[in-house]
Amino acid sequence: MNRNRTHVCTRLAVTVMTVLFASGCPGSWRDLEVRSLEHDGLARTYLLHVPASYTGDEAVPLVLALHGGRGTGRKMSRLTGFNALSEREGFIVVYPEGVDNRWNDGREARQGKSAKDVDDVGFIAAMLDALVEEFAIDDGRVYATGASNGAMMSHRLACELTDRFAAIAPVIGAMPEKLEPDCTPSGPISVLMINGEDDRFVPWDGGAVAGRDDLGRLLSVEDTVKFWVGHNACPPEPEPSWLPDARPHDGTRVWREDYGEGPAGGAVVLYGIEGGGHTWAGGPAYQMQGLFGTVSRDIDASAVVWTFLAAHPKD
Secondary structure, three states, X not given: OOOOXXXXXXXXXXXXXXXXXXXXOOOOOOOOEEEEEEEOOEEEEEEEEOOOOOOOOOOEEEEEEEOOOOOOHHHHHHHHOHHHHHHHHOOEXXXXXXXXXXXXXXXXXXXXXXXXXXXXXXXXXXXXXXXXXXXXXXXXXXXXXXXXXXXXXXXXXXXXOXXXXXXXXXXXXXXXXXXXXXXXXXXXXXXXXXXXXXXXXXXXXXXXXXXXXXXXXXXXXXXXXXXHHHHHXXXXXOEEXXXXXXXXXXXXXXXXXXXXXXXXXXEEEEEEEEOEOOOOOOOOOOOOHHHHOEOOOOOOHHHHHHHHHHOOOOO
């Protein structure tokens, strides 16, 4: 739990930064149905996986999994393996797709059309409306998670669509600085964050994304956690614990900070990965490890995300 580590963000090309989440990664991704709807004059798409156990006789959870910048829903399914979890645990998983493969996450940065012109919050709301109308969805168990740009978008959804989600689980993404002043959630919401201390794109100590102000600026991981702890009125001091070093040779250690719940609900938990990079823990390794950093093998981020979400339905 090294809080004083200095993180240096190298100026990197946007196209290089997005290789991680645009690459084809192994995992469960088949049996995805491509859906579309029109919102705000744009044809929007999302990919849907419904587990074989679904009958419609009982309401089931719904998980939104938001891809990273220049990613796609299909590649997010490969990265996370959520389809296999969906089959085992019985939840529906949906992979929305951003315009130009990006999300308007509140950074107000140069990100193509989605930076200023696309109503992604409205699209997500409309998509949820369509899914709830068609499927037996438990409205107390609707969740959002995401990677990188998708993680930042998860924070925005918690700010602006609080009543639609029971919990969010952003992975390797902090809250954009420009989003924080206007973030006024309508109620408590549970938040799990998973971040690497050596992330060169989403710096632990906050600041410019990938060292570039034109890509927007982020709160530090600690300040993002403090925001949600304060909003939910959780105890300010966490219960910290180191997780077992399951893979001693992977160069990482994982700790957990549990802030409990506020009086009206809304838990906050942080998993910090010492030595972890801009990677999905337990996921695939990348050829450009020197750029993206180390993948921790001590936890499976997908399993951690689902375990947290499933344990925190809306009251």
